[in-house]
Amino acid sequence: MSSPKIVNGSGGYILQDVPHLIDYLPDLPTYQNPLKDNPAYSVVKQYFVDTEDTVPEKIIVHKDGPRGIHFRRAGPRQKVYFESDEVHACIVTCGGLCPGLNTVIRELVSSLSYMYGVKRILGIDGGYKGFYAKNTIPLNSKVVNDIHKRGGTIIGTSRGGHDTTKIVDSIQDRGINQVYIIGGDGTQRGASKIYEEIRRRGLKVAVVGIPKTIDNDIPVIDRSFGFDTAVEEAQRAINAAHVEAESNENGIGFVKLMGRHSGFIAMYATLASRDVDCCLIPESPFYLEGEGGLFEYIEKRLKEHGHMVIVLAEGAGQEMMSKSMESNTLEDASGNKLLKDVGLWLSQSIKDHFKKIKMVMNLKYIDPTYMIRAIPSNAADNVYCTLLAQSAVHGAMAGYTGYTSGLVHGRQTYIPFYRITEKQNKVVITDRMWARLLSSTNQPSFLGPKDISEAKKEKAPPTDGEICNGVVDIPPVTKEITK
Ligand SMILES: Nc1ncnc2c1ncn2[C@@H]1O[C@H](COP(=O)(O)OP(=O)(O)OP(=O)(O)O)[C@@H](O)[C@H]1O
Ligand SMILES: O=P(O)(O)OC[C@H]1O[C@](O)(CO)[C@@H](O)[C@@H]1O
Numbered sequence: 001m002s003s004p005k006i007v008n009g010s011g012g013y014i015l016q017d018v019p020h021l022i023d024y025l026p027d028l029p030t031y032q033n034p035l036k037d038n039p040a041y042s043v044v045k046q047y048f049v050d051t052e053d054t055v056p057e058k059i060i061v062h063k064d065g066p067r068g069i070h071f072r073r074a075g076p077r078q079k080v081y082f083e084s085d086e087v088h089a090c091i092v093t094c095g096g097l098c099p100g101l102n103t104v105i106r107e108l109v110s111s112l113s114y115m116y117g118v119k120r121i122l123g124i125d126g127g128y129k130g131f132y133a134k135n136t137i138p139l140n141s142k143v144v145n146d147i148h149k150r151g152g153t154i155i156g157t158s159r160g161g162h163d164t165t166k167i168v169d170s171i172q173d174r175g176i177n178q179v180y181i182i183g184g185d186g187t188q189r190g191a192s193k194i195y196e197e198i199r200r201r202g203l204k205v206a207v208v209g210i211p212k213t214i215d216n217d218i219p220v221i222d223r224s225f226g227f228d229t230a231v232e233e234a235q236r237a238i239n240a241a242h243v244e245a246e247s248n249e250n251g252i253g254f255v256k257l258m259g260r261h262s263g264f265i266a267m268y269a270t271l272a273s274r275d276v277d278c279c280l281i282p283e284s285p286f287y288l289e290g291e292g293g294l295f296e297y298i299e300k301r302l303k304e305h306g307h308m309v310i311v312l313a314e315g316a317g318q319e320m321m322s323k324s325m326e327s328n329t330l331e332d333a334s335g336n337k338l339l340k341d342v343g344l345w346l347s348q349s350i351k352d353h354f355k356k357i358k359m360v361m362n363l364k365y366i367d368p369t370y371m372i373r374a375i376p377s378n379a380a381d382n383v384y385c386t387l388l389a390q391s392a393v394h395g396a397m398a399g400y401t402g403y404t405s406g407l408v409h410g411r412q413t414y415i416p417f418y419r420i421t422e423k424q425n426k427v428v429i430t431d432r433m434w435a436r437l438l439s440s441t442n443q444p445s446f447l448g449p450k451d452i453s454e455a456k457k458e459k460a461p462p463t464d465g466e467i468c469n470g471v472v473d474i475p476p477v478t479k480e481i482t483k
C-alpha cells in the first residue's frame with residue numbers, strides 16, 4: 001500500500017492529504033480549467049478553490065488545543081490534468097441500494113459533460129464484476145435525463161465479485177482514465193485496492209469513491225446521501241404502527257428498520273416521529289426479563305398509555321437471539337454476515353411473555369426494510385447528491401486520485417481512502433444524541449454500570465496532538481509547511 005500523505009503545519013495542524021497523479025507521474029502536463037470560459041462560472045467571485053484551503057475534522061476547539069486533522073477542500077481548480085477529449089470516464093455502483101444512486105449517476109454525467117465537455121462516459125453493468133463479466137452501458141445527458149426520479153440504480157449493482165487484477169485489466173484495456181465508484185464501506189475498500197493497483201502499474205487513471213450507505217455507517221462524513229430520504233420514508237411505517245397500536249386494546253406497533261451494525265436509521269426515525277416509546281439499536285445492549293428489562297417497560301407503558309410503538313434496528317439483540325436459536329454463520333457474496341430476523345423473534349418473545357402473564361396485548365409487526373431504500377431520493381438528498389457528484393468530478397479533473405468525496409461539517413472535501421475504510425460509524429451511546437433519544441422516548445437505557453464503562457472505553461478521546469482516528473500502520477509521507 002502507498003504511504004498516506006500527511007502535511008504538518010503550525011499549532012498542531014495536520015492535513016491528511018489525498019494522492020495526486022503527479023505523485024507517481026511527475027511530468028504530466030496541465031491545462032487551463034475549461035470552466036474559466038463558462039459564462040455560468042466565470043462571473044462567480046473566487047470560483048476556483050484555493051489549493052491551500054482545508055476543512056477541519058473537528059470543529060469544537062479549545063483555546064490551547066492543537067488545530068488537529070484537516071481534509072483537502074473539494075471544488076474546481078485553476079489547472080486540470082485532463083483535456084476534455086482525452087477523458088474516458090466510467091461509473092459503477094456496488095453493494096445494497098440507497099435512495100439517490102440514480103441522482104449521483106445523473107449528476108456525474110452532467111458535470112462531466114456540461115462542465116468539462118467530456119463525451120465518453122460508460123456505466124459498468126452490475127457492480128464490480130461488471131468490469132470483466134458484462135458489457136458496458138454508454139451514458140450521456142439524454143440517457144440520464146430523468147433517472148433521478150426513479151429508485152435503484154440504472155446501471156445495476158451487486159455484492160461480491162471483486163477481482164482487482166481483472167478490474168484493472170478491464171480499465172486499462174478499455175482506455176478508461178477516470179473511475180467513479182459509488183458504494184459503501186466494502187466498495188470503498190475495493191476502490192482503494194483498485195487505486196493501489198493502478199498506481200503500481202503507473203497508469204494515468206483517477207480513482208474516486210462516492211460514499212453510499214443507507215445505514216450511515218461510513219466514518220468521517222456528516223451523513224451519507226439517501227439517509228434523510230430513508231428516515232423520512234420510515235415515518236410512514238411508524239405512523240401505521242402507531243395507528244394500529246392506538247386502535248387496539250394494549251396495542252403494540254412494532255417496526256423493524258435497516259441497520260446491521262449501526263442504528264442511525266432507527267435512532268433518527270424515532271427522534272423524528274415522537275410516536276415511538278422504545279428504540280432498540282445494535283450499539284445499545286438490552287435484556288428482556290426481570291427488573292429494568294424490556295418486558296417490564298412494555299407492561300408499564302401499556303398500563304399507563306394503553307398502547308406503544310417499538311422501533312428495532314435489524315442488528316439489535318442479535319446476540320440474545322443467537323443464544324436461543326441455532327447459530328447462523330451464513331454470509332452474503334461480499335462476506336457480510338447475514339443476520340437472523342430479530343423482528344420476528346422479538347415480537348414472538350413479547351407475545352409469549354404476555355400470554356404467560358395472562359395480559360391482553362395486540363402486537364402488529366411491520367417490516368418496511370426494502371421500502372425505505374428502494375425509492376427515489378427526496379429534495380434535500382437530491383441537492384446533496386448533486387454537490388457530491390460535482391465535487392467528485394472537479395477532483396478527478398484536477399488530478400487528485402485515491403479519495404472519497406464527502407461532506408465534513410457542511411463542506412465538500414476529499415478524504416483519503418484509509419480514513420473511510422478504517423472503521424464503521426456507529427451510534428455512540430455515551431454521546432448526547434443517544435441521551436436526547438432516551439429523554440424523548442423516556443425508555444430505560446437497559447444499561448448496567450459495566451455496560452456504561454465498556455461503552456466509554458470504546459470511545460476513548462484522542463490525546464492532544466494525536467492523529468485522532470487516523471490509525472495507519474504505514475509510515476506517512478510527511479511535509480512541514482514552512483511559510
Ligand atoms: N475488503 C474488500 N476488498 C475488495 N473488495 C471488497 C471488499 N469488501 C467488499 N468488497 C466489494 O465491494 C462490493 C460491495 O461490498 P458490500 O456488499 O460489502 O457493500 P457495501 O459497499 O459495504 O455497501 P452496503 O453495505 O452499504 O450495501 C462487492 O462487490 C464486494 O466484493
Ligand atoms: O438484502 P441486501 O440487498 O443484501 O441488503 C441488506 C442490507 O443492506 C444494508 O442496507 C446496507 O448494508 C443493510 O442495512 C441491510 O441488512
Ligand SMILES: [Mg+2]
Binds near residue numbers: 185
Ligand atoms: Mg457495507
